[in-house]
Amino acid sequence: MNAKHATTRREFLRAAGAGACALCAARALAEDAAGDRVTDGARPQAAVHDAMWFERLPDKAVRCTLCPRECVVAEVERGYCGVRENQGGDYKTLVYGNLCSINLDPIEKKPLYHYLPTTTALSVATAGCNMECKFCQNWRISQYRPEQVESLLIPPENLVRIARTRRSPTMAFTYSEPVVFYEYAHDAAAIGRKQGVGSVIISNGYIREPALRELCKHLTGVKVDLKAFTEKFYVEQCAAHLKPVLDALEVLADIGIHTEIVVLLIPTLNDSAAETEKMAKWLVSHMGPDVPVHFSRFHPTYRVKNLPPTPIATLDRARKVAMDAGLRYVYVGNVPFHEGSNTYCPKCGKVVIKRVGYKTDVSQLRDGACASCGTKIPGVWTQEQALAFKPKEKAPPKPAAQS
């Protein structure tokens, strides 16, 4: 059974990755958008675009205000992400439409389980990331610079056209890290929304509040990778910090956008029951018990090759701990045919959405409710519902008390 799981996982990774096959698929998809220009990957200047979030500093330096790193970038240098560059005192993104991956994926692959099940998401990525996770499954794009990957130039309006042509209700900004190709995701999502195509980001959540709130004006869903629940893990394994991610999750909860959480459990590093319980309780108290949480199986890769794949028992334990802590929709990910892939009605316990691999049966979900007992299941179940989403405005600060 485990061997079967491992094989399937590899196949899954190959499909989800951004290697040569993905690029072939990308070209096929790009053909849908007449007039798309194909770049050779060595000329990122073709996709240079003004960056949206930065401050000018003396001596032509800039401070990037997109993510919590707030890189101070001297002229000719790039930020930590490797895709944003100071050109003469102006900050530029080098990956505006410079896509290294484009695929038509089941939405379940993101994974988003409570968002338009059985539909597809036109999924795209550029090079770059604002973290350096030593276990990154997509490091061959996320840890590369734009000139180091082969890319296609697909402007935002063309991406929307591809989604419509392919009858995909959703565009997914994914695989690497959409925060670093923010401007492209932002503009494509805005155009898509006007043309009936929703947008989701699959993100590490490492983004500052103003940028996140602006982006969410155009998004219809979010998935956040919560890497762990300790600062130690974030620092040592991701070269980042935990608190900004938790802050972003609170912002998402405040905005009210549909959000799902994925936690990749890595043996010995973040898989203790105590850590899972602490994380689950935090999620219940800050995001509510209905936020879907996926515990995913780790496979050795990149700089973490000395640890085994996550035992299924560990995933099962994490799921139980999280549900005992009050979370209602907890899933086991990256393990096909696992019963933890299904959505169960929290009231009657019946299977509402059955998933086998990427085959999804929603026959027991009626108008967003359990067909057996009528209990409402939280999620985005229709495209109309997705496109109707409007983020809640940030509550104005309370006025200072008058003396």
Place this chain on the structure above:
Amino acid sequence: MTGCGGNMTRRTFLARAAAASAVAAGAASGLQLASCGESPPPAPAPAPAPNRSRVVVIRHDALATEGRGPTPERVRELLDEAARALTGDAKAADAWARWFKPQDRLAVKVNCLGLPTKPAVTLALAEAVGAIGLPPERVTVWDRLSRELRVAGYTLRGTGDDVRCFGTDALERRGNGGYSADVYTSGATGSLISRIVTDDSTALASAAILKDHNLAGITGVMKNFFGAIHNPNKYHDNGCDPFIADACAQKPIRDRLRLALCDATWPQYNGGPATRRQWQWPYGGLILATDPVAADRVGCEILQRKRGAVGMKPFADEKRPVRHLASAEARGLGTANLERIEVVSIGRPWLDVG
């Protein structure tokens, strides 16, 4: 003779005349390296200098000329003199022979980001090693991007009987954009390394430029190798420390690095790494060493002295202390303590920065 002869599978990817335009067009056609896969031969016998951390600073008015700068021939003469002073040999060829062998494949890493290493300095080094029978076609002058080399004034060349010159991005793409298939780990860093180093060199020289850096304090011999890894953007936190040291301690770099040359003809003491003419001055020097840490310590002192002379604060007072030198010493890469460095000054005194 090693199995890495120039008549192996190294393919022509650019006709000489079309080299610049082809590389500028994106290098998609690629350059196939010899891919000999051999380990670098053991370094020649160490120089008999009593102190490995001897650093030669040679200064001459000819190095401080403006415009096109010094000729490679003049630089070569001065470089030979510096080499003799570094080893104590009477003949320059004997000095060069301590570091390189005729069968070596020498990769000369230059820095073309912002203020670049002058081509005349780099070409002088390539000529100098020719004196020991290392043919020019076995010398590769390189950086990350061919485009940056061209902008810096280098003539791109992928084949022929002259010194080769191209960026890592010009290499044939094998899924890694010119970088090694394996991730090399060293301390806090984990990187792919240019295949110009891993597949096509048995010896390395750092032909760096002495200039200010807004985070690390200085860019010199060691930081030059940020251009050898695929992800330098990940390693600028904390003033690039310990990342510069860790990158230089990567095995393919550490095992091959034989010589540290720093272009101090017109150093820049503030505003780097971008070019800022108002903060450059005609120091007219070259720094030569086998100890990259000592070379950078000397370079750092020169910049600090100049900053003090014009009323600027030391790097540390600008919240960018030069931390990576101590980290490099802790990794056994060389000597960071100036008191243990023997500076041989030829021409004007090395700390006379007026």
